[in-house]
Amino acid sequence: MSLLLAASTQRTIGWVLALLVTVPVLFLMVRRAFVIFAKADPEVGSEVELAPNRLPAVPDEFLEGTRLDRSLGAGLVTLALIGVLLPLYWLGEPGRIDGAEANWDRIFTDRGGESYEENCTSCHGPGGTAGNATFTLTDASGNFVSQVAWAAPALNTILTRFSEDEVRHVLNFGRNGVMPAWGGPGGGPMTEQQVNNLIVWMRSIQLDEDKIQANVRDGATERKAALLFEGDRDAMSDAEIADETARSMAAAEDFMAEVDAMLAPLEAEAEETLAARIAGVERLPEGETRDRELAKIDGQIESFVAADLLEEGFADQETLIGWGEILFSNRADSGVYGCARCHTAGFSYQAVELARTVDGNPVIDEYDQGGGAFGPSLTDGATVTRFIEPGQQQSFITIGSQTGVSYGSTGRSAGGSGQMPGFGARSEGGNDYNALLTQPEIAAIVAYERSL
Ligand code: HEC
Ligand code: HEC
Incomplete structure (x- = not known):
């Protein structure tokens, strides 16, 4: 509203001011030009009559009466104009500042977009x-x-x-x-x-959080299908490849249903534990406070489920680790939702897939998942030593590494490089970050990494 007001009144006031100043000035100029022009060619001798010192003096009644009143009147009008226009101008200021800021962002976003x-x-x-x-x-x-x-x-993301x-x-x-x-x-x-x-x-x-979650799940399902694909693509006909793709995709979706079935009772249990709080929040009037409180409860449910998954002796280790494996090596959007692109050598350029087509080359036959690339090796129980408690590993992956800050039970003496991304919802340096992975997803990855 203030922006709208600023945009319209701003312009109107500008026009009024411009007219107030330009019209009288133009009028005076034209009149002056006319006077000069009219007297451009005075008759000989006429200047004698015009000589100021020979004109009759203006009477006091006029100087102290009409003329004085006129001057004072003009002063009063000018003062009144300033008195009204200045506050009006001031009223539009917040709108102008907002407008300038929005423009500022837009200008730099546009420049960044062009450069990109x-x-x-x-x-x-x-x-x-x-x-x-x-x-x-x-x-x-x-x-x-x-x-x-x-x-x-x-x-x-x-x-x-x-x-x-x-x-x-x-x-x-x-x-x-x-x-x-x-x-x-x-x-x-x-x-x-x-x-x-x-x-x-x-x-x-x-992207917003819902879109991210959908991408993570689709990518993980596709990854499962790729792992379940049976046969040598090079020796198969197109029809056979299509059949096998459909079969492995269906099997992958069954697997995701297994994951959901594994989580459902844990979520129900967490909801039951929090039932009183949930009921309390639901009684709040709809609005920002209520949404914020419900989001907090969702976060708590996730944390409870993650803790259950990492509990020693958790029954469904096979599904949990299988889920962790596909989240770790998720290829969606060039691997941004996963870990393998930084922790598995050759994963970013499909070294194994390449080995089939380039002969006689030293490109690897099989990925050493978590064997280390840009990020350190996570195999041979490396993470079990680094993080004695699985919960510590969970929070490290949630937050990521920070430059110069050491982490884990046996911290790296030089500290982190800041190049290990944070994957969970977190607040850091006064900023809130959305979750790339949910807490249960991170727990599955932790379980997988600890099994390497
Ligand atoms: C020659 C190709 C190439 C060009 C050009 C390029 N990038 Fe990259 N960029 C990459 C690759 C490949 C990676 C991933 C490196 C890896 O896997 O370690 C990357 C990584 C990144 C990352 C880190 C992403 C992450 O999730 O870890 C950012 C940010 C980035 N690039 C931004 C840019 C921007 C902005 C530009 C343009 C100014 C740009 N890149 C130009 C190839 C390129
Ligand atoms: C953009 C590259 C990158 C991605 C993606 C990445 N990491 Fe890392 N990770 C690193 C780097 C680099 C380090 C070393 C710490 C540092 O330098 O700050 C590291 C360290 C770690 C460590 C500690 C290992 C140790 O012994 O110090 C764990 C555990 C880990 N990452 C897990 C993961 C998981 C799980 C994911 C996926 C959810 C992942 N990483 C994704 C780059 C990455």
């Missing part, structure tokens, strides 16, 4: 929806092995996983020799402002 299209679309896909980078694989002595497509992550500073670090320095360095500190071509514009633009394309 120019510099990043080729790898990260249109609108930051994931793509591939061409990468040349070499062996240990630098000989050409193969040209591969390295998955370039979707950027529409990046600010759920990383803080702006952590994203700035990747933009400045690049990563793994495949993501180029863009910022000055890493030797790239962009100024700090240009890097910031990109971050402002990324902020404008972030």
Whole structure:
């Protein structure tokens, strides 16, 4: 409303002011020009009559009467105008500030978007929806092995996983020799402002939590289907591949139903524990407070379920670890919802799938899941030593690592690099982050990692 008011009154007041000033000025100028023009060619001798010192003096009655009144009147009108116009102008100020701020954001978002299209679309896909980078694989002595497509992550969840500073670090320095360095500190071509514009633009394309959850589940189901696919694609006909794809997809959906069945009683139990609180909140009038309280309760239910899943001797280990495995190696949107792209060598360029088509190359036959790549190895019980309690591992994955802060029971002395993303809902540095993964999903991954 204030913006609207500002936009319309602002313009009207501007016009009135402009007219108030320009009309009299124009009138005076025209009159003056007319007088000058009319007297441009005075008759000879007429100046004698016009000589000021020979004019009759203006009488006191006029000077102290009409003229004085007129001058004072004009002063009063000007004062009144200023008195009215200044507060009116002031009234529009908040609207103008809001307008300027909205414009400011829009300008930098637009600039970031243009820069993205120019510099990043080729790898990260249109609108930051994931793509591939061409990468040349070499062996240990630098000989050409193969040209591969390295998955370039979707950027529409990046600010759920990383803080702006952590994203700035990747933009400045690049990563793994495949993501180029863009910022000055890493030797790239962009100024700090240009890097910031990109971050402002990324902020404008972030997905909401419901969409993220749907993507996680679809990706995990597809991953399960890929693991359940039987037979050698290269030796199968198109019809056989289609049949086997349909069969493995149906089996994957059955598996997800098993996961739901595993969670349902735990959720019911948690809801029962919280029944009194839920009933209390539901009695609140509908609105922001109520929604916030219900969201808090949902968070608590998730935490209870996660704790149950990680309880020693949890009955359905097989489903739990199987679920953790597909969440860990989720390939959706170039792997952004999973862990394998950073913790499993070759996963980002499909090294195993590639081994089938490139002959005589040293590209691996099988993934060593969690064997370490950009992130450290998680195998041979590495996480069991690092985090004595599974709950510690759960909160580390929820929050991610922070630069220079050590973590775990046997903390890394140098502390984290900030490059391990946070995957759960959290508050950090005064900012709230949406969940990329729910607490039960993270618990499944913890169980899987501890089994490696
Ligand atoms: C040559 C291809 C290429 C270009 C061009 C490129 N990137 Fe990347 N980028 C990648 C790859 C590949 C990764 C993932 C690296 C890895 O797997 O370690 C990546 C990673 C990232 C990440 C970290 C994502 C995450 O979830 O970990 C961000 C942020 C990013 N890029 C932003 C950008 C922006 C912004 C631009 C344009 C200024 C850009 N990239 C240009 C290939 C590219
Ligand atoms: C963008 C790359 C990246 C992704 C994706 C990633 N990690 Fe990490 N992870 C790291 C890095 C880097 C470290 C080392 C800590 C540091 O440098 O801050 C790490 C450390 C860890 C550790 C501690 C290991 C140790 O011994 O220090 C665990 C556990 C872990 N990650 C689990 C996960 C899980 C689970 C996921 C997926 C839900 C995941 N990571 C996704 C990069 C990543």
